[in-house]
Each structure stands twice: as structure tokens, then as C-alpha cells.
Amino acid sequence: MTFFHVAVRRHFPALLLRQTSRIFIPRRWNSGGAQADPSCKYEESFTQGIMEFPGGKVAFTPEMRFIAEYPDERIPCFRVLDDNGFPHRGFHDLVSKEEAIKMYKNMVTLQTMDAIFFEAQRQGRLSFYLTSSGEEAINIGSAAAMSSEDVVLPQYREQGILLWRGFTLREFANQCFGNKEDYGKGRQMPIHYGSKKLNYFTVSSPIATQLPQAVGVAYSLKMDGKDACVVTYFGDGASSEGDCHASLNFAAVLEAPVVFICRNNGWAISTPIEQQFRSDGIVVRGQAYGILSIRVDGNDALAVYAAVSSAREMAIKEQKPILVEVMSYRVGHHSTSDDSTKYRPVNEIEHWKIAGSPIARFRKWVERSGWWSDDEESKHRNSIRKEVLQAIQEAEKIEKPTISNLFADVYDLPPKNLQDQERFVRKDVMKHPQDYPNDVPL
Amino acid sequence: MAAIFQGVTSLKYSTSVNSKAAFLYPSPRSVSEAKPSFLVVKSDANFSSGLISRTRKAQLNLPNAVATKADNKTSSSAAASKPGHELLLFEALGEGLAEEMERDPSVCVMGEDVGHYGGSYKVTKGLATKFGDLRVLDTPIAENSFTGMAIGAAMTGLRPVIEGMNMGFLLLAFNQISNNCGMLHYTSGGQFKIPVVIRGPGGVGRQLGAEHSQRLESYFQSIPGIQMVACSTPYNAKGLMKAAIRSENPVILFEHVLLYNLKERIPDEEYVLNLEEAEMVRPGEHVTILTYSRMRYHVMQAAKTLVNEGYDPEVIDIRSLKPFDLHMIGNSVKKTHRVLIVEECMRTGGIGASLTAAITENFHDYLDAPIRCLSSQDVPTPYAGTLEDVTVVQPAQIVTAVKQLCA
Numbered sequence: 001m002t003f004f005h006v007a008v009r010r011h012f013p014a015l016l017l018r019q020t021s022r023i024f025i026p027r028r029w030n031s032g033g034a035q036a037d038p039s040c041k042y043e044e045s046f047t048q049g050i051m052e053f054p055g056g057k058v059a060f061t062p063e064m065r066f067i068a069e070y071p072d073e074r075i076p077c078f079r080v081l082d083d084n085g086f087p088h089r090g091f092h093d094l095v096s097k098e099e100a101i102k103m104y105k106n107m108v109t110l111q112t113m114d115a116i117f118f119e120a121q122r123q124g125r126l127s128f129y130l131t132s133s134g135e136e137a138i139n140i141g142s143a144a145a146m147s148s149e150d151v152v153l154p155q156y157r158e159q160g161i162l163l164w165r166g167f168t169l170r171e172f173a174n175q176c177f178g179n180k181e182d183y184g185k186g187r188q189m190p191i192h193y194g195s196k197k198l199n200y201f202t203v204s205s206p207i208a209t210q211l212p213q214a215v216g217v218a219y220s221l222k223m224d225g226k227d228a229c230v231v232t233y234f235g236d237g238a239s240s241e242g243d244c245h246a247s248l249n250f251a252a253v254l255e256a257p258v259v260f261i262c263r264n265n266g267w268a269i270s271t272p273i274e275q276q277f278r279s280d281g282i283v284v285r286g287q288a289y290g291i292l293s294i295r296v297d298g299n300d301a302l303a304v305y306a307a308v309s310s311a312r313e314m315a316i317k318e319q320k321p322i323l324v325e326v327m328s329y330r331v332g333h334h335s336t337s338d339d340s341t342k343y344r345p346v347n348e349i350e351h352w353k354i355a356g357s358p359i360a361r362f363r364k365w366v367e368r369s370g371w372w373s374d375d376e377e378s379k380h381r382n383s384i385r386k387e388v389l390q391a392i393q394e395a396e397k398i399e400k401p402t403i404s405n406l407f408a409d410v411y412d413l414p415p416k417n418l419q420d421q422e423r424f425v426r427k428d429v430m431k432h433p434q435d436y437p438n439d440v441p442l
Numbered sequence: 443m444a445a446i447f448q449g450v451t452s453l454k455y456s457t458s459v460n461s462k463a464a465f466l467y468p469s470p471r472s473v474s475e476a477k478p479s480f481l482v483v484k485s486d487a488n489f490s491s492g493l494i495s496r497t498r499k500a501q502l503n504l505p506n507a508v509a510t511k512a513d514n515k516t517s518s519s520a521a522a523s524k525p526g527h528e529l530l531l532f533e534a535l536g537e538g539l540a541e542e543m544e545r546d547p548s549v550c551v552m553g554e555d556v557g558h559y560g561g562s563y564k565v566t567k568g569l570a571t572k573f574g575d576l577r578v579l580d581t582p583i584a585e586n587s588f589t590g591m592a593i594g595a596a597m598t599g600l601r602p603v604i605e606g607m608n609m610g611f612l613l614l615a616f617n618q619i620s621n622n623c624g625m626l627h628y629t630s631g632g633q634f635k636i637p638v639v640i641r642g643p644g645g646v647g648r649q650l651g652a653e654h655s656q657r658l659e660s661y662f663q664s665i666p667g668i669q670m671v672a673c674s675t676p677y678n679a680k681g682l683m684k685a686a687i688r689s690e691n692p693v694i695l696f697e698h699v700l701l702y703n704l705k706e707r708i709p710d711e712e713y714v715l716n717l718e719e720a721e722m723v724r725p726g727e728h729v730t731i732l733t734y735s736r737m738r739y740h741v742m743q744a745a746k747t748l749v750n751e752g753y754d755p756e757v758i759d760i761r762s763l764k765p766f767d768l769h770m771i772g773n774s775v776k777k778t779h780r781v782l783i784v785e786e787c788m789r790t791g792g793i794g795a796s797l798t799a800a801i802t803e804n805f806h807d808y809l810d811a812p813i814r815c816l817s818s819q820d821v822p823t824p825y826a827g828t829l830e831d832v833t834v835v836q837p838a839q840i841v842t843a844v845k846q847l848c849a
Contacts, residue, residue, distance in 0.1 A: 151598065153594070182631065183630075183631045183633060184629055184630060184631040185631040185632070187628055187629050187631065188629045192629065194629075194630045194631070194633060194634070195633070196630070196633040196634060201594075201597060201630075201634065202626060202629055202630035202633065202634060204621060204622055204625070204626065204629070205621075206617060206621045206622075209590060209617065209618060209621060209622050210594075211587075211590070212584075212586070212587035212588065212589075212590030212591045212593075212594065212618070213590045213591065213593050213594030213597070213622070214594060215587070215590075215591045215594065216590065216591035216592055216593060216594025216595035216596070216597075216598070216600075216602075217594040217595060217597070217598045219576075219579070219591065219594075219595050219600075220594075220595045220598040220599060220600045221598070222576070223550070223576060223577070223600070242584070242586060242587075243586055243587055243590060243617075245584075246582065246584035246586070246587035247587055247590070247591075249582055249584070250581065250582055250584070250587055250588070250591060253582060254579075408632075409627055409628045409631070409632045410627075410628055410666050410667050411627075411667065411669070411691045412635070412689075412690040412691055415718065415765040416765060416768065417765050417766075417800075
């Protein structure tokens, strides 16, 4: 991973030169000892042109220079595979053949699953769905870089992580249909997956709430000294939330092993980047919080893999947070409740769908490496398509969770008022069975 | 029980009340099994020194027996057991917290200035030195975020205790508390549990201004999935703190800014109270007065006057704000048939409003009069001391209300 470190460090001096000559002294974790008497330090430091403020030494300057609000050159984007799938010479042995094939197959499965589930919603079989179209490389590339012990706190567009970790198509379908085999027991809307077994925290709709929770999980891992980190995802829109700022800050202060992955896909429902923030993306914010950060080509699965691998290694070994901004494009609509053609040009969507496709680029590389063929492609796509359709058909037929699941798990044991309410509901159902859905057992 | 006992000489009003007012006599009285309550007056020299004249609070000395049905450590003849030790309410909270942190290494504390500063009201004093900087964590100022952090930590197996510097600041944490803390156990299908304790000082203090005089129990009471308790004495503070930490559900423990310096003698041996139980403060026959937190003391002060004038109020500190202990409350209503609720919440949408609804729904047939509810005014708490006093319920109003109810 040395190439990676060199690549990162090469760009930072440029940033520092352009901006203030700030001398940054990181505060290490200590037991709050009393401050030494600063009065004699001040005199000497005044004559030397340096001031020791709380927080560290700062040099004086007679030049009144404001820091630029936007860098002359934007932070460049790390990539491994070019548009035609040729890898940069430094990265030939990044992944093995087996790993590469697994990554490719998972990306295709993710794409197929998304497309068919989306259609199922349009057909009225599902109430809601949300695709990760265009972000398959982000999903699978980062998932492949993690260990199964790393705890994932998703936003909602990361179902590929679950797929990689072994969540079956049937389990996805169960949650979307909210049937009795759903691990969430039918209580959440579709795509709000959660699996304690696979270390994937249940999706919660409000944006960015997972970010401070990620810091809390990292705190827990830190207390236990575990050889694992936390990986949490958020979008460009979520970066505006207060929780985002505070958790980046907390993570830095706490020295928490969290990898923050920002999926900058250009759109927050209908809000484009220019209306979301005015900074050079999210990556520049890392330095504002004292966090090591990098910008990555999110449509390049190998680049995502390399960056996240490195990030998690640093996070665990050096016990600190890392910020990874993956640049991509949200090819699909925000969700089934959205029609993105209303606020963005169709040719823009088409361009990214075809020219920017992460799957197409990765395919070129695996095919050229002799690990994949057209034949295998059609075989895989056909079999996955069949499996997804079958999963939907089966999950659709399974009955829903019983009515007692409405009242269970609110607390560890239901208190009297909930018991009363359940009794009332049951009595009501007995009296008016015709008003009650027939696929929800008592 | 708002009686200030300066030795035996102040017991003159005992003659006008029937013998059931045995709380004045240092001997147990026989009662029905439903409420074992031995009320013993201790003529401690230190008794009145625990009073802070500026708070006009009365000293409550309630021995173990009332909580016996909840804990299994002390016996019911506790009046004559070990002498125990005296401490102030904030120390009792700290003691409970320290004991739980010793017992269970996954208990940790997070909040602003809880570490070496010891917390805004010194509840966590000494814990950072004892347990380290990581287990007693000073966080940056972002309530929503450190609450979220605690939730994440809880979902991973820790048992965090979150301190809000003032309860009012936890309004900033409402998103995490409502959308995640109360919900994630449910929406994850029971896969993740969130055994957090959220605590902090709240209530109307002494000229702290509107933003520092919030009563959050009224805002939080609708959130499904959380439990709420309010402590009012050093004894129940420690017991509820320990119970809240041991609970698998998220619990919000409401402390009151003006009660932190109450002194009481509490048992040396370990005890844990029941989160869902109310506390019988003074048994009576004529009217049930339901109250909690600081208003308990205003009620007991009013009770002194009422007893003087021949009334026999039954005072219950409801303690459990969510869910209500309708068992004890119901039994009381069935006995007295009249209910007065005295709370510090605002009139609209407060705990009293919910309690009125719950009692009406469940015990309507037993009521001889409509339920009266005395609450604070629906105004932001003014800074001026005289105005502030008018916004909360005063003992004189309680006396008037009881007389009207019993008329």
C-alpha cells in the first residue's frame, strides 16, 4: 500500500503552501493535567513571533491574507482503472482472480436485483424500493476491502455490502415484503435492512443519524481493543446535516477507528451539489476536522477497494478516523417515489449510465485478464435473474408476521398499557374480521 | 411528607387527626398488605441541617420499608436494621453510578464536562479518576451527536449513561432519542438493543431563565420504546439510577435542579428499586394526591397544613412517568375516590394531562369528583424570582384544591 501513501502525501504539500502557514500540534489523549504557568512563555514567545494559544503554537504574520474559499485546483481523484479498464501500472496485484470474479459477479447481481425489485414496485407488488444504480463499484469495492468483523452503519444505498457478506436474495425479498421471515419482523419499510449477524446495523430513515452512532460503535471497539473498525456511509446531501459535522469532529477528538465513506453522487433527491454546499466536495472538510482524507473515483471498483483497504488498516492500527469521498453519479431515481427526469436532463443520466458505468469498466478489465467471457456473462445474468424472480415470488407468498409482533420489542417486556392495547386490538379483530387483512395472522 | 420535625415538641397536631396519622409516632402501624408502610421519625440532630433555607424544602425521612416490595436485599423490619450513611441526593446518584460501573465494565458515562470537572452538578465527581478518561468521556458540545454515539455504543454491547448538562439541552437530541433510541430495537426486529440511560437536571430552578427551566418529561412521554422515571429523594435517586442502568430498555431519568442537595440517610447494603413502581409517601383516606419530583415537597408542605385542618390526604410520588403505576394509583383511587394531580409540567400536554386520561379511562367508576390537575402555567419560565414562583404550583394552591375537592 506504499504507492497509495505516496500518492496521497504528494498532493497535500500543495494544499498547505497555498493556505496559511499553520503549525498544527495534535493533542494526544491524556488525563487532563493542569496547564503550566504560561506567563514566562508569553514574553519569550512574543519576541520570537510565536504565540502559544490553548491548542498549540501559532506563528504571527504581518501579512493580512485570507485563506481561499476554493482551491485553485480541486483535490484530484484517485483511480486505478482508466475509462477502458486498463489498470495503472502500480496496481496489477491488487486483487486475486477469485476475488475479482467474485467482485464482478456481485456487482452484476446487485444491478440485476435492483432493476427487478424496482420493477416489482412499479407492478404494485412492493410498496417502495431504492436502487444503488451507478454505485455498484462503491458498494462492492468497499465491501470487498473490509473484514466481516468490521461494523457497517449504512445510510440506505448500500445493499451491496449485505449482498457481499452473504445476505441472500430471499432475505432481501423477505424484508421488502415484510413477511414473517423478515428479520425486522415486518416493522420497517422496504430496503431498511439490518443484520446483527453480518454486522450491518439496521437502516434508519432520518439522514445522518448513523454517523454519531458510528463513532459510538468505534468507541465500543476501542474500549474492547478489537481488531476491527467501523465503516459508515453517507451521501453528499447528508454531509449538510449537523450530525455529520459533529461526528467527524467527535471521531477526530476521540481518535475513533471509523472510516467515513461519503458517496458523492451529485444529487440529493432533486438538490444538485451547487445547492448543497460550496466547498470543493467533502474531502476538503477532512482537514477542517483534523482527519486524513482522500478523494476516489467511485466508478472504479479497484480504486475504491484500494482506498478503503488502506483506510481501514490505518484506522485500526493508528486508531483514528479516515474520510473517503467516493465520486460517482446516481444513475437511478432517488427512489420509487421519484422521477428524476423532472429535474435533470435525460442525456446526463444516459451519459453516466453508459459511459460512466462502473460495471462495464470492471468487465473490460476482468475480460482482458482472461477471467471472464461473454458466455459466462449471459449465463450469470440469466441465472441471477431467475433467482431474483423466484425469491420475489416465494417471499410474496409467505404470510405476514402475527399481530403480537405489533406490540413486541417496543420494550424488552410489554408493559401493561401495551398488553391492554393488544387485547383491545384482538377483540376488535374478532368482532369485525371483514375489516381486517386476511394475510396477517393473529 | 413536608413536615419539619424539630424534635418531639412539634407533634401537637397529632391530637386533631385520627389515629391513622401514625406517621407522627415512632412505631409501625398495622396496615393492609397492599401498602406496607412503616413511617418512622428519626430525631437526628442532623435532620434539619440537610435543609437549605433558600429552597424551603422539607426533609423527608422515609426508611427502607416502602421499597421493600421491590428490592430483595433488605428485610421489612428495616427500621431497626443497619444505620446506613447520610448523603446528599447528587452524591447518592454518583454512588449508584459508581457501584454499577464497578459491577459491570460495560457501563460508561458520556456528556459535557462529566470527566474531571465532575459534571455540572457534580454527580459524576471522582468517576473519571477512578475509571479513566475513556469510560467517563468528555464530549464536544453536540447533544444530538453524543446521544447518537451512545446509541451506537449501546447497540454494540456497552451500557452508556448520557448526561445532559441541563435537560433542556437534550431537546437537541430529540431526533436521536425519538427516531433511533426508542425505535431501533423494534425496527431491527429485536436484533439490536439499546440499554442507555439518559439523565440530567431539569425542572424549574431558581431564576435560571426559560431555556434552563424546561420540563422535558412532557415532550418525551409520547416516544414509544423509552421508559421515564423521576427521582425525588436520595434513596430513590440511587435505587432508580441503578435500576435504570440495569434495564435493557432505554430509560430517561429526570433529576431536579433544586433537589440535588437534599440529605437523607440511606442503607449501606445494596438495593435496586423497581422502575415501574410508584412510592407511597403518606397514606390517607380523603383524597389521593399524585405528584413527582420537586412538587412532592410542595405537596407534603401543603399536607402539613391540611392535616392541621382535619384532612387526611394520601400522597403518592408516582416516580414512574412512563409507564404509570396504575396498580398503586388505582388502589388509592378506589379508596379515596378523589384525585388531585400536582405537577411541574405545563398545563398543556404535560404528565398530568396523560395521567388524568389514564385514570379517567381505567377508574372512572370510582371517582366521586372530577380529577383536578394543578400544573405550571403555559408560559416560558420568567427570570424574575417573584414571577417564577407564580408559574409553578405553590402549597397554598394545593391546600385550596384539596378543600374544594373534598367539599
